[in-house]
Amino acid sequence: MSLYHYTDLEAVYSILKNNKLWLTDIRYLNDSQELHDGIAFLIEGMKTPSPDVFANFEYYEKAREYIIDSLTGLKTYGVSEDPLFLFSLSSEADCLSQWRAYGAYAIEFDKEILTSEVSKLLDCLYLDPQKNEKARLHARDAITAISNDMAKNNGCLGVDALEAVISLSYDAATFKHSGFSEEKESRIVLPSNNSEYPSNVKYRPRGDVLIPYIEVPITLDCIKSITVGPVQNQAMSYASMSEFVHSIERIWQVDSGNIEYELTVKKSVIPFRA
Template structure:
């Protein structure tokens, strides 16, 4: 992940729930001990051997904080056409608690049931429950960032892998992987608050029109329209 502190916060919430007194049934004790002992090992494995790569999207269509942080243009996608798994980030404490309680309860009872069926042995289903808890932890974010309304695509890559690519930033190599999104998933191009916004809007409309013309020439008549949308936030120059 691009911010290990976020994952650490999520893991801390999961471990706290696992260690709570909410699950006192005796047959859950073995499952609880297994999940508590393996959670840290599993996270370390994911960071070093099977890291999670993150692509972040926002459901905030026109938020000044997002424009300031990420630039003047934004692409809006249709999530139903993107064909990738998306996970909603959780910011509010109540939402975190409910999601983690639900997932921890499911994991404890699932692991305990498998252990009983296998005469005390943990199997592949227990590992899947453990992976689910790590996945939940990766969607937990600090409440201070709730304006982002972040949605994440999370991709695990077992190293070494030829899927891994690298780019340079500030003298450091940044690993990444490529996920393809269909062109048809693009719904709109949003233009943020900027100087000469109307000129940028006119130019983008022309660019989108030329794209459509080329695709119609190549593919024939297509039922796919890309809108161009201007931000309603006023631009203030100093």
């Protein structure tokens, strides 16, 4: 199965040249409601979690309050010890709404290979019943884990509690408003302190804001093709991209020893000119 990342020319060049993905701090994405929808569902799930007899009821309410405070803080700007970073993909190939929203190029990834190279590749949920059910179940699991962790640590928070909150933050990052359902999005989601990728937060300017991001290494084996979108000079863009991709392909064949590796270039067939 393939997943597609719609983006601009600069990002395509960087990914192919450096073999790294840039995961953006979720608080600084273009959608101003990122996290808000997911957090609202999770907090609601905290009000009526599925019961669990294994929770420690001495610390039950304290655990629930801690989770709600953590989720509320996740969506605010400011200094954060554990910001959440993500990279968006779609299962839709050559999609007009994606071209209009995100850029003139699409990188096709092999989902199986990409999943083996990154820690968390998650599918987004759009339907409210699905989000409600998952929120209630995960609220139950988080309260159980944190209440037991507090009991074990004399009311203090340990590793289990922190991991439970991070797990909920993944949910918040993948609960999206139903209005975005046509994007059919999957996301690579990581905290900056993920043990596999030591904290390496960098910044890039966008208008008047410095956007935090982290770099995650990949191999070119997970990239199958580049599609040139419906741009004004598509023929010229296609020609130059084909030459560049051919040189990248040859270098990777030598460096990786995978002489059968093939990276193709395609044109969008949508009769729309940006």
